[in-house]
Amino acid sequence: MELCCQQDGRREAVRRMNGWNGLDYVEVSCDQRTLTAYFLGKLPPELRENQPGIERYLRVEGGRRITGITITDVDPVVESDPEKDDYLVVQLDKYGDFSTYTLRLVGVENIDPRYDHADFSFKVSCPSELDCVPPCQCQPPALEEPELNYLAKDYASFRQLIFDRLALLLPDWRERHVPDLGVALAEVLAYTGDYLSYYQDAVATEAYLDTARQRISVRRHVRLVDYKLDEGRNARAWVCVAVGSDLTLDRAGLAFITGLNDGLAAQQTVLDWDKLRDVPARDYEVFEPLPSGGAAIALYSAHNEIHFYTWGLRECCLERGATSATLLDGWVGESGRWLDALKPGDVLIFEEVRGAVTGLPQDADPTRRHAVRLTGLERGVDAAIPTAQGRPTPYVEIRWSEEDQLPFPFCISALGTAPDCRYLDNVSVARGNAILVDHGRSLDCEWLGQVPMLHTEADCLCEGHPGDGSTVAGRFRAALAKAPLTFSLPLPLERAGCFVSAAGLMAAPEDDEAAALPQLRLVSVPGDAWERRYDLMEDGGGERQFTVEIGPAGDALLRFPKGDMAALCWTPRYDLLESGPDDRHFVAEIDNDGLAQLRFGDGELGSLPPAGAVFFALYRVGNGARGNVGAVAISRLVLDNASLDGVDIAVRNPLPAAGGREPEPMAEAKLYAPHLFRKRLERAIVADDYRLLAERSPHSRAKVQRAAAALAWTGSWYEADVAVDPMGQEGADAALLDDIAGYLHRYRRMGHDLHVMPARYVPLDLQLEVCVQPHYQRGHVKAALLDAFGNRLLAGGRRGFFHPDSLTFGASIYVSRIVVAARAVAGVDCVKVTRLQRLFETPNREIENGLLPLAGHEIAQLDNDPSYPERGKLDIRLFGGL
Known part of the structure; x- marks a missing residue:
């Protein structure tokens, strides 16, 4: 019997024995007729000197087709370095075949019996696609596969399958009565098989978007096609607080609620949570100020x-x-x-x-x-x-x-x-005294549990020397106890000296409808530190109560009555596709019951929670359209651990709350998700792609009404020239152009240069001859015509004919539309366009053709401003009237 061992400790034992020796290994030269035999240390005395007849101490054995290989010469090599082993150079008369040969020592004293020979192969240097290490023949024996009916899928078929198998294994056992122990065990196994079969079918059902029934499965499927399942978002509102005297309120613990009707016996404006303990939570909605942290809220009576x-x-x-x-x-x-x-x-x-x-x-x-x-x-x-x-x-x-x-x-x-x-x-x-609030109530810190510990792994470097151990964490999937979890859009970032408008604080980004993130933070502490903290709290009841404070840098503190404990803060993400192995991120997935299931990273996409860590959750509840309360619905102020005595306060929201939206149904996601990648443009190839992306670009400076793009050949490559027409103004400033250029850069085709520029405005020269109806004053009619063909907003919200938002790229000016706009003015009997051309240019048969054509990157302009005559001129000549 041959042994297959992973370690050889005997070799080192032979080296440590004085005067004891043996063969270590044999190397074969390229010509296959020279062997190099290495020893475990220095050469034995019989082989130390090159003398006649030294060949008798060595013999080559083995071979199938080629046998009888003779040693013709042996040359000993003695290393001067005591740390290096000696070896023999052995010459042969011929080379062997592909079988295994043995070089054996004969008649040498003090040779270990285990190392008196060494196996080798003459063909070791021949090219091969196989692993040179021989396999260890320690495989377990193959068992006989029983014949089973793999069509069994339910309890009855599994029960029959088990009885059929038992009939083969135990032919004498024929008991079928239900009280029998064997029958009971068979039915328990059939029930377990039925349950596992159902689980298998359920997994197969969730594997496809069309058949998935779990919301979490649908959420993950649609993410594969870059579609984000919308979990809804909370509403926002403006609350005005009227005070009798100047007052400062701390944001922490401050909340506003809607009216309680008859929920409380006394109609009070300022409440605390203890007074609301017996009031059902469904009878009122909670709103909290934004942002959640920051400076205190100062209220002034003069601002009422x-x-x-x-x-x-x-x-x-x-x-x-x-x-x-x-x-x-x-x-x-x-x-x-x-x-x-x-x-x-x-x-x-x-x-x-x-x-x-x-x-x-x-x-x-x-x-x-x-x-x-x-x-x-x-x-x-x-x-x-x-x-x-x-x-x-x-x-x-x-x-x-x-x-x-x-x-x-x-x-x-x-x-x-x-x-x-x-x-x-x-x-x-x-x-x-207006405060921006959003729907949702902050809950107390919730215990989520401890990360399980599977086992401790450590690699053995060698015998008696273990390597560094590592604790393997088990699967940790926690769930929040309360619902619905609040999803909120982050507040827009403000640049220095640039304030986001009130409308911008209330509105949602148009290009990312599912950007709302859960209002949830997780805090973790090492398990051993948590246990030590509790061991020190044996006396003094109630000392296990603590509060959590989260810092701006992602650190956290657990504050106890007798000291603090450092903790780590975990932040939510919609997914972990962009999370690194050290990023403490997690995902909150809402299941069919509305509860949030928490999923962590695996150590590559997101950090893996350490084994034994204890997790706590800080989150808010309140989401969806329930927060879209009407005006003057928010009328109460709730303080946590504080009171206001002798202060006159009135709370109301003059405007209704808005922005609350229910979670997207799974049916809609299944309908829209498969077609999203065909509808949403994610790359710019042709000129029209640049135009569409520029009109879609998100930025806070101005809204792009329309854009125009063209690919210009520069002699070596193409340049995408994109012209921008902002909404509500003429001309785009440099900051807006830089924002759009930065947005388009990620979509541009490789090899395309990008140039974003303001639109080219074409000033017009327009002359009208107007006949005024009798009993109308010419001055009044002319003033009305100047308003109708102006560039400002008119009474009732109408735009002037040459308002910047009424004209855009390539919008040619038609004579018929000018006549219609003029005839719509009260007192105008007839109109004639006598001049319509580009300012400072000669006519080009515009009146004869009925329009003034504009190129795709041009916008008409007629401001009729005497201070800026180069921006267009309007000449109105009136006849008749008074």
């Missing part, structure tokens, strides 16, 4: 209701599209003012509080409310209109962005109806 300043003018209104206004300030003491705390970045909500006709609060239009975020303000005084104390009237000029422009006019003052004909002022006011 701010009046507009009209400079002594009456019957005034803020027009639709306005981006500035003037607020009435007041004096406090010698130098202070009411609105000193008002600053850029604050949000004001304009609200109509009285009927513009009757002056009654009940007649105020509840839809006339709008939120604006201040981008700048200037304080001043009006000496022409002194206050009651004889001091100049202070005021504040405020401005807000184009995105927050007024969607409708706000009446500030008006004349009441007869017979009183009273002057009505402060019809609309501005309200400060």
Whole structure:
């Protein structure tokens, strides 16, 4: 019997024995007639010197086809280095075949019997595709495969299969009564097989998108085609807090809830969670301020209701599209003012509080409310209109962005109806102390469990020397106890000196509808540290209570009454495809019951939770359309571990909450996901691809109304020239062009240069001859025509004919449309276009052809501004009328 061993300790034992020796191994030369025999140390005395007859101590044995190989010469080689082994160079008369040969020592003293010979092969240097290491023949014996009916899939067929097998193995056992122990065991095995068979079918069902029934399976399937299953998102709202005196509130533990109706005996504005303990959670919705951390919230009584300043003018209104206004300030003491705390970045909500006709609060239009975020303000005084104390009237000029422009006019003052004909002022006011809140309630820290430990692995470097051990963590899949988990869109990032508008804080990105992330953080501590902490808390009941604080750098602390414990913070991601092996990321997947199942990385895509780690969860609940409450629905303030005594507070949301959306049904995902990769453009090849991607590009500076693109040959390669037409303005600034260029760069075709530029505007020269109807004044008709062909917004929200958003790339100017627009003006009898051409250029038969053509990258421009005559000219000549 031959041994197949992985380690040879005897070789080292022979080396340590003085005067003991043996063959170590044999090398074969390329000509296969020279052997090099190495010994375990120095050569024996019989072989140490080259003497006649030294060949008698060696013999070559073996061979199948070629035998009788004779040694013709032996040359000993003695190494001068005591650390190196000696060897013999053996010459043969011929080479052998492909079998295994043996070089044996004959008549040499003190040779170990295990190493008195060495096996070798003459063909060891021959090329081969097989592994040179011989296999170890220690395989287990192959067992006989029983004949089974693999069509068995349910309990009855499994039970019959087991009885059929037992009939072959135990032919004398024929018991079939249910109380028999053997029958009971057979039925238990049949039940287990039925369960495993169902599990196998269920797994096969979830393996395909069309047949999957679990939401988590559908979520993973659609992600393969770059489709994100939408888990919904929570709603946001603006809450105004009116206070009797200036007050500062801590964001931590602050929440707002909707009205409770008869949920509480006493109708209180300020509550705590203890008073809501007996009220069902379904009877109210919770909103918390955004952002969750940061500075405290300062509330000022002067910001409860701010009046507009009209400079002594009456019957005034803020027009639709306005981006500035003037607020009435007041004096406090010698130098202070009411609105000193008002600053850029604050949000004001304009609200109509009285009927513009009757002056009654009940007649105020509840839809006339709008939120604006201040981008700048200037304080001043009006000496022409002194206050009651004889001091100049202070005021504040405020401005807000184009995105927050007024969607409708706000009446500030008006004349009441007869017979009183009273002057009505402060019809609309501005309200400060506005707080951005979103739907969802933060819960206390929840224990998730401990990562299981499978076993400890350690490799043996050699006998008696183990390597470094590593603990192998088991599969850790935790689930949250409460539902629904809150999904929220992150707040837009603000650059220095650039404030996101109030509309931008409420709106969702148009290009990423499923970007909402769960409001969930996980904290982990090592298991041994957690156990030591609990061992030190044997006395003093209640000391195991702790709070969790998460720092901005991803670190966390568990605060105990007698010391803190460092912890690690884990952050959620939609998936782990871009997570590295050291990134502490996880995924929250919502199952069919609405509960969140947590999935961690595997050490390559996301960090693997260490064995024994203890996990805790900090999260919020509240999601979907339930948060879209109406205006004035949020009316209570809830404080955690705090109270307000003697402070008059009123809470209300002037505008309804918006943005809440229910999770996407699985049926919709199955319908839309397979076709997403065909509809969403992810690369730019032709010019039209660059145009579509530029119009889709997300950025906060301005919205692209339309883009134009062309591929220009530079002599060596193509350059993609992309022209941009922003919404609501003429010309694109450099920052907007840089944003679009950075977005397009990731989609451009390799070898294409990219150049993003503003649109080319073509100034026009237009002349009209208009016949005015009798009984109409020519001056009034001309003013109406200038408005109709202007570049501004008109009353009622209409745009002028040459408004920047009414004209875009390649939009040719038709004579017929000009005539129709002019005839629509009251008092116009007939119109004739006498000149239509490019400014500073000669006519090109535009009137005869009925249009002025424009190229694909050109936009018509006619501002009719005397200060900028190069931007287009409009000449209107009127006849008739008064």
